[in-house]
Structure formats: structure tokens, C-alpha cells
Amino acid sequence: MLLFFTVLSEWVYLGAVLLSLLLLILSVTAKRSSSGLQRGPSLSFRASVSSYRVALMLITCLCILAVDFTIFPRRYAKTETYGTSLMDLGVGSFVLANAIVSRQARDVSSGNWITGLKGTAPLLLLAFIRLVTTSGVDYQVHVTEYGVHWNFFFTLAAISILTSFVNIPAKYCGILGFSVLAGYQTWLISGLNTYLLSDERGTDIISKNKEGVYSILGYWGMYLLGVHLGYRLFYAKHSNIRSTTSSIARVFLVSLLLWIVTILLDNYVERISRRTCNMPYVTWVLAQDLQALGIFMLSSYIPMNKLSSLEEAIDQNLLATFLLANLVTGMVNLTVDTIFASPFSSLLILTAYAFALSAIIGTIHFSGSRLKFW
Numbered sequence: 244m245l246l247f248f249t250v251l252s253e254w255v256y257l258g259a260v261l262l263s264l265l266l267l268i269l270s271v272t273a274k275r276s277s278s279g280l281q282r283g284p285s286l287s288f289r290a291s292v293s294s295y296r297v298a299l300m301l302i303t304c305l306c307i308l309a310v311d312f313t314i315f316p317r318r319y320a321k322t323e324t325y326g327t328s329l330m331d332l333g334v335g336s337f338v339l340a341n342a343i344v345s346r347q348a349r350d351v352s353s354g355n356w357i358t359g360l361k362g363t364a365p366l367l368l369l370a371f372i373r374l375v376t377t378s379g380v381d382y383q384v385h386v387t388e389y390g391v392h393w394n395f396f397f398t399l400a401a402i403s404i405l406t407s408f409v410n411i412p413a414k415y416c417g418i419l420g421f422s423v424l425a426g427y428q429t430w431l432i433s434g435l436n437t438y439l440l441s442d443e444r445g446t447d448i449i450s451k452n453k454e455g456v457y458s459i460l461g462y463w464g465m466y467l468l469g470v471h472l473g474y475r476l477f478y479a480k481h482s483n484i485r486s487t488t489s490s491i492a493r494v495f496l497v498s499l500l501l502w503i504v505t506i507l508l509d510n511y512v513e514r515i516s517r518r519t520c521n522m523p524y525v526t527w528v529l530a531q532d533l534q535a536l537g538i539f540m541l542s543s544y545i546p547m548n549k550l551s552s553l554e555e556a557i558d559q560n561l562l563a564t565f566l567l568a569n570l571v572t573g574m575v576n577l578t579v580d581t582i583f584a585s586p587f588s589s590l591l592i593l594t595a596y597a598f599a600l601s602a603i604i605g606t607i608h609f610s611g612s613r614l615k616f617w
Contacts (some may be wrong), residue, residue, distance in 0.1 A: 342469025368395035393455025413474035420467025461520025501530035556608030
């Protein structure tokens with residue numbers, strides 16, 4: 244991953260083709276050596292979605308530091324207003340990945356709103372810790388991303404709080420999610436988008452954090468749609484929790500329909516904007532991530548396939564992994580002048596960072612600890 248995001252970025256398509264061919268050859272070889280004892284899908288949906296969530300987290304952790312070095316292509320960096328890039332997928336994909344496997348999507352009782360608020364406390368704590376530490380060390384923050392004080396953890400906390408108060412069955416989450424997004428999109432094209440994408444900021448707390456505050460509506464709508472899709476595709480009575488051919492086909496079909504909707508919205512309603520989390524952005528994230536999840540579900544056809552130890556470790560400590568990555572990224576940026584680092588030094592630092600992150604999370608997991616906040 245690290246090589247394709249940096250020094251091999253110009254050969255990413257060729258690399259994907261060659262790796263796919265290698266995987267196909269190894270799969271055929273493994274099937275022959277297994278003498279036909281294993282037929283059909285072998286991995287459950289749970290294992291497939293774990294691989295998907297871990298890959299998402301690894302990509303995110305690598306990119307948040309790599310983007311500060313010159314060997315990271317600018318086309319992968321976050322867009323300022325409209326458009327799409329690799330890093331634009333990050334926060335939306337994280338919200339969706341949690342929605343698909345949430346207790347709500349699995350139709351499991353999550354208690355009353357008080358229980359939900361208690362579960363939000365760690366997220367709020369992390370949000371304020373990040374705010375205080377970045378302000379204390381005068382760490383560079385892109386104001387146009389979330390605002391002056393807002394950060395990713397505040398967004399997660401806001402979604403958790405809203406979901407706790409409006410706790411409805413998963414089968415109705417799709418209707419509510421669509422209604423929220425439709426109302427928010429109408430507000431955007433009525434003039435709110437001009438305000439959110441401008442440099443105008445007042446003195447009040449909401450105006451200073453306008454991107455983060457208003458985009459909550461978009462991310463909450465995305466979360467609700469993710470809950471509904473997770474329930475309908477994987478957890479409803481008609482669904483098979485194993486990665487069967489029919490369930491994989493449903494995932495790809497829904498992804499295709501969402502791609503069509505995304506193209507229509509992007510061309511005739513408003514261009515995709517991560518900064519405002521508008522409806523085209525939401526459908527783009529849904530389409531992209533369901534497509535990726537479908538590909539991971541296809542891996543269930545590979546004989547003797549199973550989760551690696553590193554996948555298990557990161558899957559059990561997703562938010563802790565992200566938190567540690569942010570901490571190390573900050574330390575590197577405070578000690579290294581990343582802009583002027585040579586390609587070799589940049590790759591060496593990024594490799595050491597990736598190894599240290601994996602080693603620490605692996606050690607936490609194998610010691611029997613589990614750091615879960617959301």
C-alpha cells in the first residue's frame with residue numbers, strides 16, 4: 244500500500260492488474276492442491292467486513308502522514324471545495340464502516356439514550372484532547388476542513404448522540420436517512436453551500452466551525468443509510484450472513500445503482516463535496532465502499548483463506564489505531580521538516596511509522612487488551 248501511494252503511484256493500475264493475476268494463479272493452484280475438498284465460499288461476512296475495515300484503516304493511517312511528504316501525489320490529497328480524491332473517502336468511509344456493523348444494523352437492542360450518551364463520552368474526551376493538544380503546540384490545522392475548533396472526533400460524537408436520541412429500527416433508518424439528506428441538500432443548493440465554501444466566518448462558535456457543524460447532517464444521513472443497507476443486505480431474515488454468491492451479487496448491484504445515482508446527482512444537482520458532505524458525496528462514498536466490500540467478499544472463494552494476525556489486531560482496536568496514528572503523525576510533523584525531506588528519507592520514515600503502528604497495535608491485541616470507543 245505504502246509503495247503504491249508514494250514512489251509507485253504512477254504504476255498503480257499496472258500493479259493492480261499484476262497482483263490480480265498473481266492472486267488468480269495462486270487461487271487456482273490452491274484449489275487443485277486442496278483436491279476439491281473445499282467448495283463455495285469459506286469466509287463469513289464478518290471476516291470479509293473485518294478485512295474491509297482494516298484495509299480502510301491502514302489506508303487512512305498511511306495517508307494522514309504520507310500527505311505531508313512530497314512523494315505523496317497531490318491528486319490523492321483532500322479537495323478544497325468540489326471534486327474527489329483518495330483522502331476524501333476517509334471520514335465518510337469510517338462512518339459507513341461503523342454503520343454497517345452497528346448494533347442498530349444488526350437489530351440488536353442498544354439500550355436507552357442514557358446508555359448511548361455514556362458511550363459517547365470517550366469520543367468527546369478524545370475530541371477535546373485533540374483540540375487542546377493541537378492548540379497547545381501550535382500544530383498546523385486546515386481550518387477549511389472542519390473549522391477552527393472542530394475535528395473528526397466531534398463529528399463521530401455528534402452522530403452517536405443523534406442516533407441515541409433518534410433510535411429507530413434499522414428497517415426505517417433508510418427513510419429517515421434519505422429525508423435528512425434530501426432536506427440538507429435542498430438547504431445547500433438554496434444558498435448554504437455558498438456560505439460553507441466561502442472564507443466568511445463570524446465571531447460565534449458555530450460560524451467558526453461552520454464546516455464541521457453543518458456537515459453533521461450529511462454524515463448522520465450517511466450513517467442512517469449505512470445502517471439500513473447493512474440490515475437489508477446482511478442481517479435481515481432473508482439475508483445469509485455468509486458471503487454467498489447471492490449476497491455478493493446484491494452488494495455489487497446496490498453499488499452499481501448508487502454509482503448511477505452519484506453520476507446523476509453530480510451532473511444535475513451539485514458536484515461532490517466532502518467539505519459540505521452533500522448528497523452526491525454520500526452516494527459516492529456508499530457506492531465506492533460497497534464496491535470495495537464486494538471485492539473483499541469475493542475473497543471468500545479463495546481456498547484456505549483466513550484473517551491474518553495483524554488484521555485481527557487492528558479490527559479489534561480500530562479507533563485506537565486511528566488515535567495512535569494521529570499521535571505519531573503529530574510527533575513526526577513537529578520533529579521533521581517533511582516538505583524538504585528527500586524521497587529516500589520520506590519513504591524510510593513512512594516505513595518505520597507503518598511498522599511501529601502495526602507493532603504497537605499488535606502488542607496491545609496479543610496482550611489481551613481491547614481499546615474500543617465507538
